[in-house]
Amino acid sequence: MSGLIHFNLFEMNCVGHIQHGLWTHPANNRHRYTDLEYWTDLARLLERGLFDAVFLADVVGAYDRYRGGPETAIREAVQIPANDPLLVVPAMAAVTRHLGFAVTFSTTYEPPFAHARRMSTLDHLTKGRVAWNIVTSYLRSAARNFGLDDEIEHDLRYEIAEEYLEVLYKLWEGSWEDGAVLRDRERAVYTDPAKVHAIDHVGKHFRVAGPHLSEPSPQRTPVLYQAGNSERGKDFAARHAEAVFTGAVSPEALREEIADTRRRAAAFGRDPAHITFFPSASVIVAPTEREVEAKVAELRRHIRPEGFLAQRGSGIDLAAYGPEELIDDIVARGGDFTERAVRPLVGRGLRVRDVLDSVGRIGGGGPFFVAGTPGQVADEIERWADESGATGFNLMQYLSPGTAEDFIDLVVPELQRRGRYRTEYGDATLRERLLGPGAHRLPATHPGAAYRRA
Amino acid sequence: MSGLIHFNLFEMNCVGHIQHGLWTHPANNRHRYTDLEYWTDLARLLERGLFDAVFLADVVGAYDRYRGGPETAIREAVQIPANDPLLVVPAMAAVTRHLGFAVTFSTTYEPPFAHARRMSTLDHLTKGRVAWNIVTSYLRSAARNFGLDDEIEHDLRYEIAEEYLEVLYKLWEGSWEDGAVLRDRERAVYTDPAKVHAIDHVGKHFRVAGPHLSEPSPQRTPVLYQAGNSERGKDFAARHAEAVFTGAVSPEALREEIADTRRRAAAFGRDPAHITFFPSASVIVAPTEREVEAKVAELRRHIRPEGFLAQRGSGIDLAAYGPEELIDDIVARGGDFTERAVRPLVGRGLRVRDVLDSVGRIGGGGPFFVAGTPGQVADEIERWADESGATGFNLMQYLSPGTAEDFIDLVVPELQRRGRYRTEYGDATLRERLLGPGAHRLPATHPGAAYRRA
Numbered sequence: 001m002s003g004l005i006h007f008n009l010f011e012m013n014c015v016g017h018i019q020h021g022l023w024t025h026p027a028n029n030r031h032r033y034t035d036l037e038y039w040t041d042l043a044r045l046l047e048r049g050l051f052d053a054v055f056l057a058d059v060v061g062a063y064d065r066y067r068g069g070p071e072t073a074i075r076e077a078v079q080i081p082a083n084d085p086l087l088v089v090p091a092m093a094a095v096t097r098h099l100g101f102a103v104t105f106s107t108t109y110e111p112p113f114a115h116a117r118r119m120s121t122l123d124h125l126t127k128g129r130v131a132w133n134i135v136t137s138y139l140r141s142a143a144r145n146f147g148l149d150d151e152i153e154h155d156l157r158y159e160i161a162e163e164y165l166e167v168l169y170k171l172w173e174g175s176w177e178d179g180a181v182l183r184d185r186e187r188a189v190y191t192d193p194a195k196v197h198a199i200d201h202v203g204k205h206f207r208v209a210g211p212h213l214s215e216p217s218p219q220r221t222p223v224l225y226q227a228g229n230s231e232r233g234k235d236f237a238a239r240h241a242e243a244v245f246t247g248a249v250s251p252e253a254l255r256e257e258i259a260d261t262r263r264r265a266a267a268f269g270r271d272p273a274h275i276t277f278f279p280s281a282s283v284i285v286a287p288t289e290r291e292v293e294a295k296v297a298e299l300r301r302h303i304r305p306e307g308f309l310a311q312r313g314s315g316i317d318l319a320a321y322g323p324e325e326l327i328d329d330i331v332a333r334g335g336d337f338t339e340r341a342v343r344p345l346v347g348r349g350l351r352v353r354d355v356l357d358s359v360g361r362i363g364g365g366g367p368f369f370v371a372g373t374p375g376q377v378a379d380e381i382e383r384w385a386d387e388s389g390a391t392g393f394n395l396m397q398y399l400s401p402g403t404a405e406d407f408i409d410l411v412v413p414e415l416q417r418r419g420r421y422r423t424e425y426g427d428a429t430l431r432e433r434l435l436g437p438g439a440h441r442l443p444a445t446h447p448g449a450a451y452r453r454a
Numbered sequence: 455m456s457g458l459i460h461f462n463l464f465e466m467n468c469v470g471h472i473q474h475g476l477w478t479h480p481a482n483n484r485h486r487y488t489d490l491e492y493w494t495d496l497a498r499l500l501e502r503g504l505f506d507a508v509f510l511a512d513v514v515g516a517y518d519r520y521r522g523g524p525e526t527a528i529r530e531a532v533q534i535p536a537n538d539p540l541l542v543v544p545a546m547a548a549v550t551r552h553l554g555f556a557v558t559f560s561t562t563y564e565p566p567f568a569h570a571r572r573m574s575t576l577d578h579l580t581k582g583r584v585a586w587n588i589v590t591s592y593l594r595s596a597a598r599n600f601g602l603d604d605e606i607e608h609d610l611r612y613e614i615a616e617e618y619l620e621v622l623y624k625l626w627e628g629s630w631e632d633g634a635v636l637r638d639r640e641r642a643v644y645t646d647p648a649k650v651h652a653i654d655h656v657g658k659h660f661r662v663a664g665p666h667l668s669e670p671s672p673q674r675t676p677v678l679y680q681a682g683n684s685e686r687g688k689d690f691a692a693r694h695a696e697a698v699f700t701g702a703v704s705p706e707a708l709r710e711e712i713a714d715t716r717r718r719a720a721a722f723g724r725d726p727a728h729i730t731f732f733p734s735a736s737v738i739v740a741p742t743e744r745e746v747e748a749k750v751a752e753l754r755r756h757i758r759p760e761g762f763l764a765q766r767g768s769g770i771d772l773a774a775y776g777p778e779e780l781i782d783d784i785v786a787r788g789g790d791f792t793e794r795a796v797r798p799l800v801g802r803g804l805r806v807r808d809v810l811d812s813v814g815r816i817g818g819g820g821p822f823f824v825a826g827t828p829g830q831v832a833d834e835i836e837r838w839a840d841e842s843g844a845t846g847f848n849l850m851q852y853l854s855p856g857t858a859e860d861f862i863d864l865v866v867p868e869l870q871r872r873g874r875y876r877t878e879y880g881d882a883t884l885r886e887r888l889l890g891p892g893a894h895r896l897p898a899t900h901p902g903a904a905y906r907r908a
């Protein structure tokens with residue numbers, strides 16, 4: 001038994017996010033992603049359920065490796081169509097007071113000055129409820145939408161991301177001093193110009209003069225989310241992330257991952273306790289075991305393996321190989337695949353047919369999954385949290401809003417009875433909710449804090 | 455007597471937009487621009503007043519020419535701080551059903567693929583209530599926030615803008631055919647891949663592969679606003695704009711400007727009636743003449759000429775010259791000024807002191823201004839509209855929300871009595887409101903329509 005367990009909802013401004021085919025389920029509302037009411041209703045639901053935040057994924061290109069083109073992704077609505085994630089946040093913020101918003105944005109294709117202002121604007125409008133999920137993008141198709149021929153090589157993307165963060169810290173933390181904004185009507189001084197500074201950043205990848213156009217927002221730097229898997233990505237997370245989104249396959253593996261990231265963070269001079277961890281959680285819950293079984297069966301009937309292959313096809317086009325070929329052989333021969341997406345399949349002796357058989361299964365064998373009654377689900381959540389040391393979970397959706405509704409109506413009360421889930425929100429910024437009262441700005445040991453003026 | 459007169463409200467996500475110093479007025483709420491409620495309250499007010507749209511200006515750099523630096527602009531809050539304009543739209547859309555949103559975005563600094571998706575997202579979320587005010591940016595400081603040393607030269611900016619529009623038309627009009635989205639649950643086909651196309655744009659300034667990530671929104675291409683002054687800018691407006699924002703100083707001058715733009719549009723093969731014109735309108739209204747005088751005097755007391763000079767200082771640093779020097783001489787000698795911003799001062803025999811004396815005056819002598827009782831104001835609005843052929847006006851704000859409240863409570867009923875102002879909204883997209891029922895997409899003679907597939 002330990003502290004409170006936090007929950008985010010994993011979302012995306014699209015039809016098919018991670019559970020492909022389920023848009024055909026009659027109770028699913030995902031096709032309503034273009035309606036503002038889809039988002040405002042969802043926000044109200046999550047605030048009723050006392051969630052920390054809604055976590056919005058994003059991509060900026062189509063999955064076009066599987067079967068040699070984007071046709072499967074388009075037909076199955078696998079992250080295409082996909083609309084901008086930032087623009088649903090203000091509508092959700094308008095109907096809530098406490099719910100947080102973690103939005104994905106890539107450091108690879110758009111200028112940091114504009115992104116800095118967008119995040120500051122969101123942090124103002126939400127009064128400090130915003131997080132940024134930092135990604136570097138991994139689709140060749142995305143690169144080709146932004147003037148490039150192919151993806152920028154992995155380590156160079158991270159090098160660019162490091163400098164991108166440096167620019168943002170300068171704008172968010174260093175450009176406007178505390179106390180710069182006076183709003184002195186008598187003397188007609190809105191801002192003290194002596195306390196607003198150009199940043200004059202000149203680096204290898206960016207030149208940005210500043211000053212920042214936004215006055216300091218409640219959190220200044222939004223809460224920084226990250227999901228790094230590679231060595232370089234893990235170091236990046238250890239250096240910058242305040243919340244790590246992970247897909248570990250067991251509490252033990254997660255415990256090791258947490259220890260590793262925190263070790264790296266300490267080596268960078270950070271307080272390792274300032275990094276929180278949110279593994280993904282797939283939960284199917286119903287009042288009785290019989291209803292759980294029926295629900296799982298009903299979901300299985302709507303799953304579309306082709307959709308999963310189209311998305312996994314970002315890594316390797318499984319349709320191009322025979323069913324008995326070893327994944328390791330395919331990768332060893334080299335070929336047209338994405339290293340990051342293929343990595344989870346490597347070194348496990350898998351054949352093509354194993355992967356084909358496994359995709360789109362609803363069940364265990366991967367990241368945290370539980371189907372059960374409220375008591376069974378709460379048991380498993382507690383076990384995972386306590387054995388791993390996770391701060392909380394990102395709830396995956398099967399049905400929208402059904403998955404979140406079930407969780408909020410059935411699991412949340414059970415966790416509350418056990419003292420493991422908040423019973424009300426305090427008035428807090430998103431960062432305070434992770435780090436405690438008063439911690440609305442980056443902690444002193446975070447690298448972003450080094451850009452503050454004395 | 456003619457048709458209905460349309461109104462937009464001119465706004466900006468900042469403290470000091472165009473009336474500098476008035477933030478110090480006790481009834482002004484501009485310092486609340488960081489609050490979502492400022493925007494949602496404003497949206498409800500404008501919808502009660504049956505406005506066409508709120509028109510959001512933007513800049514992406516600080517005014518830093520006056521007195522050799524940004525200090526004056528910062529002290530007077532002249533468009534700094536300034537937050538992102540797109541991000542207040544979804545919140546305003548969430549509390550309204552009819553109000554339109556015209557947002558400013560520059561074609562010079564950010565990639566077209568991302569902007570296309572942002573506008574499509576807004577058009578979806580608002581169900582076709584979005585316009586884009588196309589600018590090419592004119593501040594050196596903006597260029598320096600995006601990796602450049604100085605502004606891109608004027609005509610090259612327009613060349614880039616032309617190609618930017620071409621990319622957007624391909625994404626908005628050509629990438630997804632009508633009927634591509636099937637949402638066929640039985641066959642599990644969300645989108646027919648045969649009807650979604652890469653754009654494979656390869657031009658001088660941009661390479662964009664596509665397909666567009668957004669499915670077609672109600673208007674596809676948002677209503678296109680523009681405010682071109684130069685020859686190149688006028689041609690750009692004549693080619694692309696559907697609504698032209700202008701600051702003409704008399705109905706006659708505006709009539710000529712409208713005729714000129716429509717002539718140019720016809721030469722480009724467009725139906726000239728498809729371009730609508732919105733001059734700026736500064737209105738001070740009260741029930742009696744005595745109250746009008748008191749209101750004008752009260753506003754004058756809070757005006758800050760330094761703020762106006764800081765903004766005009768984008769054109770020329772008037773503090774650097776003697777009061778008797780002729781503007782024409784200064785410009786003829788060449789120097790550190792911005793051609794576009796200086797243009798209205800040239801060829802008029804003005805001395806530096808004339809400009810210094812005139813800034814921050816509340817009154818006539820420039821674009822449309824009227825202070826009077828509801829009947830006097832309505833007379834002047836009708837006269838301007840009828841003599842010029844303007845479609846409507848962009849209402850400038852002195853006080854927020856006071857200026858719009860006064861207008862809606864006092865002038866709108868008077869215009870309605872005269873049959874010159876709508877008494878209710880129909881169900882219409884923003885484009886239909888300008889061009890008539892059914893016209894939710896670009897007209898066939900608009901250049902963007904050429905990118906549609908047969």
